[in-house]
Amino acid sequence: MSLHLLALDASSSACSAALLRRDGEHETCLARFEMTPRAHTRRLMPMVNDVLSEAGVTPAQLDAVAFGRGPGSFTGLRIAAGTAQGLAFGLDCPLIGVSTLEALALQAHRRFHYRYVVTAIDARMGEIYAAAWHCADGRISALSDEAVLPPARFSLPRQDTDWAGVGTGFTLWEQFAAEVHVAMSQHLSDIEPRAEEMAWLAARDFDSGLGQSAYDAQPVYLRNDVAWKKPA
Structure with missing residues (x-):
């Protein structure tokens, strides 16, 4: 096709x-x-x-x-x-x-062959947008929900894995919890x-038939106090 x-x-x-x-x-x-x-x-x-x-x-x-x-x-x-x-x-x-965040995970997998990836984007105001992923053979599976939160509150879905971090959220590396530092062997903060x-x-x-009408597709902000709503 x-x-x-x-x-x-x-x-x-x-x-x-x-x-x-x-x-x-x-x-x-x-x-x-x-x-x-x-x-x-x-x-x-x-x-x-x-x-x-x-x-x-x-x-x-x-x-x-x-x-x-x-x-x-x-x-x-x-x-x-x-x-x-x-x-x-x-x-x-x-x-x-x-x-x-999923696009960042696929980029990390294709460019660096990472398998377990945390993608994080600097959300300003001391917070990050973040999620965890498993990548294999070009396929991406979510291991956590996408969330906006302070780096100190982010936790890995499992500790018995060698994680890699990708995205501008890792400019706040020092603010992540100690268990993230231990489990994450490398992080790249300059990937967009x-x-x-x-x-x-x-x-x-x-x-998979997931295309939407132009009217229905909308941005996802994660922060509840900011929204771009369709006109009534």
Whole structure:
């Protein structure tokens, strides 16, 4: 089955876009990624145009659009969601929201071959967005719920495992509990979510029939006091 799926992300200081193409059993992914603090609105659509142009694909050929649904930067999530919704509305195609924490886990697995991964994003105000994952053969399984909490309150779902940590939340490494320090042999705090991994995850969800209407797909903030609600 052929597939053209566009993914975009602006959930962090980075901005990215990716186009996954499938022709039978052959899959490729073209991607753009830039560190663009406070320039997401200006850079996101040019990245989308770049990957489509390089692939020789027109917007009308897209079967689905995906976006980093969060958690992450409130402003960035709104930019990505609004852009993705506009594209999906105009193209009348499904929209798929992808967890930024799961995308980080897949990136850690693909790049560094980590199997047990904690992904954490700096949530400001002394808190992190975090979750634990098991990664094997390109498949990601959640071992905990996604949560926002102070690093000191984060606990691992199991201690008898060599954990790796990935994401900007680990800039707060000294604030994690002692048992996390003991169980986590390495952590990388300079890894940002990318649309490339979101495209692979969205293709999985598309195949499972999990695409939504553009109206229904919304950002996920985790903090209860911040929400971007659909108009009444």
